[in-house]
Amino acid sequence: MLKIHYDLPLHRDSASRFLPWITGLMVFLGVMSLAFALVLGNAASSWSQALGSSLTVQILxxxxxxxxxxxxxxxxxxxxxxxxxxxxxxxxxxxxxxxxxxxxxxxxxxxxxxxxxxxxxxxxxxxxxxxxxxxxxxxxxxxGSVLDDHGNWLGEVSRAAVTVQTLAFGALALIALTAILAVIFAVRAGLQLNRSTVELLHIMGASDRYIARQFQRSAAGNASRGGLAGLVLAVLALFAAQRIVGPQSGLPIRLALPLTDCLWLLLVPLAATFFAALTARLTVLATLKRLP
Amino acid sequence: MIRFDSVGMRYGSGPEVLRDITFELAPGSFHFLTGPSGAGKSSLLRLLYLAHRPSRGLVTLFDKDISSLSRPELSLLRRRIGVVFQDFRLIDHLSTLDNVALPLRLAGAREDQIREHVSELLRWVGLGDHLEARPPTLSGGQQQRVAIARAVINRPSLLLADEPTGNVDDRIGTRLLHLFEELNRLGTTIVIATHNEALIERFNHPRLHLQGGHLDRLPPGAKPY
Structure with a gap:
């Protein structure tokens, strides 16, 4: 097995230790927001499909x-x-x-x-x-006959669904932004805590990319651990919600997601890991430019 | 190989700690760097190991004007320089072996070769039984030998040492100087900053003497005024 070699004690500093927690929380919230947006989109689509194929004629x-x-x-x-x-x-x-x-x-x-x-x-x-x-x-x-194709009602439902979906995606974007800011903070704190070792590596001829790779791997490892935990918690919460808001509840909405939508949810921790690594890399590279 | 032309250096907006430094070191030369405390020895070494840029003048290392080099080129140049720091600057969470292996890893050497070469060198400096020890568990003298082993492991073109014998007894100090001379015979240019006059007398090499921010070049055996 390939052993990852860390010259910097990143696993020991407090800034790195808190990163899995914050990523876990962000992934949990992100998965819940995305699931909400997808459920709503599916519901609007099924209402629209059901009503779109039916019309009512009133004969007064x-x-x-x-x-x-x-x-x-x-x-x-x-x-x-x-x-x-x-x-x-x-x-x-x-x-x-x-x-x-x-x-x-x-x-x-x-x-x-x-x-x-x-x-x-x-x-x-x-x-x-x-x-x-x-x-x-x-x-x-x-x-005295009136044909109702449910156009007005469908329009209202569609507008409401799009608004709530936009809000859910907006929340997802804010969560992602918060996670990125948390990674920047953690990486900067890590650079500050390990400043003398970073300078030493720089003096010994370590390229900026070599040093950035260490922070990048550490951030990816922390984010993937936290992200996995967040995903598991979110899936459990969704299952619980599905049992409570099942078909017997009488609500015109189904929380069960098709397989393709579940794959979107799986992408959340993967995206969190990717962006944590990328953010760490860019932050370190930008900071190292200040060294001679 | 190394050329300083009217070089000045200051920290931030402070006064110049080095003024109009001009000298040239031939490839494969051996020099002691001397001077009273605060004369600028460490600052001159910082310029030599590219940890600081001159505030004026021209620095040429390995026949390259450092001001014209890109960051990746500067990194490659730094790998040709071995440095023994006065405070050792070992990485506490790494083992002795991993500390010494660092320059080889930066150069992309294979792990099996790294272990073999590093173990051999650590045995030579008397630390064969401390391969997995962490620096905080070693004595000052042992840490200094680890720092020296790290500086010489990849046979640098230029070796810079700041008081490398400050924490070891005469016997080990002499042995380390012999190691530096051996490296010098193999082609490494050596600059050793030291206060140890006895050692300077025993090893007959020219000295660069810094005083008041200015540098004088003295032949072997000569003493500063």
């Missing part, structure tokens, strides 16, 4: 003397079923429509007296459905 009851409600519903169903891009159309029975409004009006309300619109659930087949044309035809052929 007309004044007495006009064509009967059942006849208009049948005409609407015929029109919808012959429209290209519509895979299914089903009129909701009155009992189902009443169930939908009962949370607002109460279960004791006499809903049968209310002029509730008939709702038609429409399933679109892919993207071939021309919603604007369908709306035009419904307006022309079935007066």
């Amino acid at each position: 009851p007309l004044a007495p003397g006009k064509p009967g409600q059942d006849e208009r519903v049948r005409q609407a169903l015929d029109l919808l079923r012959e429209t290209p891009g519509v895979s299914a159309a089903r009129a909701l029975p009155k009992s189902e429509s009443e169930k939908l409004v009962s949370p607002w009006l109460g279960s004791n309300a006499s809903l049968s007296d209310l002029p509730l619109p008939t709702l038609v659930d429409v399933r679109a087949d892919g993207t071939s459905l021309n919603v604007a044309l369908l709306r035009q035809r419904l307006d022309a052929e079935i007066p």
Whole structure:
């Protein structure tokens, strides 16, 4: 096995000893932020997919003397079923429509007296459905009908999801920045504590890269140890949260992440290790330039 | 090989500790560097081992103007210089063997060769039983021998020593001077800063004498005024 040789006692100084702790904490927070952003993105995408393929047609009851409600519903169903891009159309029975409004009006309300619109659930087949044309035809052929493609609601949900996701990624960036500042502080403290040895190596002909490599390896080792611990803790926390906010919770969100997203989470400690090493290297090289 | 031309040196914005130093050392020469305390011996050595830049004048080392060299070139030049510091400057957390091996590691030598050469040299300076000892557990004299072994392990082109016999008895001191002479015979240029007049008399070499920031060159056996 290749033995890493350290001329500088970096493993002994207090600045280096605290680095695994800070990296562990940062990786934990980073993984949680990223997982939150990914969960939210997946949820928004699945809501959008589910609602994007479904439309609702409301057929409002007309004044007495006009064509009967059942006849208009049948005409609407015929029109919808012959429209290209519509895979299914089903009129909701009155009992189902009443169930939908009962949370607002109460279960004791006499809903049968209310002029509730008939709702038609429409399933679109892919993207071939021309919603604007369908709306035009419904307006022309079935007066009192309203086509709702959930565009407004989807827009709101999408905007909210993007905002929260941006905040989560912003938090991730701040966490990364804090970790980088912590590494710079630790490396500078290490250089100060080992100043005489660094000067000695410099005088003996050690190149700046040779000295920087020692700090770089030490930072990478500390960051990988801390990062691994942070990742394990974050995964445990995510599992615990998944058990609490499972499908039985009734919340319209799933914490389980697909495999590709899990790989993104694994990248957090790897990125922490890479950036810790890079930051250490650049900090040392910049500081050594002050030596003759 | 080494040439100083009207060199001045100051620390920060302080007064000049060396003024108009001009001298030339031929390759393979042996000089003692003498002078009273505070005369600037250590400062001159710092210029020679490239730990400090002159505030004025021209320094030429190994026929290269050091002011025109890049950082990597300066690093390569420093590897050709062995230094014995007055305070030894050993690295406490490294073993005796690893301290002495440092110049070889910096030069990229193979680990098996390093161990063989370093062990042999440490045996020669009487530290064969202390290969794994840490410097704080060694006596002053032992630490000095480790420092000397580290300075000579890669057969430098220039060896600079600041009071190298200050902490050892006469017998070891003489033996170390013989080691320096042996290196000198192999082509190493030697400059030894010392106060030890007895040693200077015993080993007949010219001296560079510093006084008041100025340098005089004295032939073997001559004493400063």
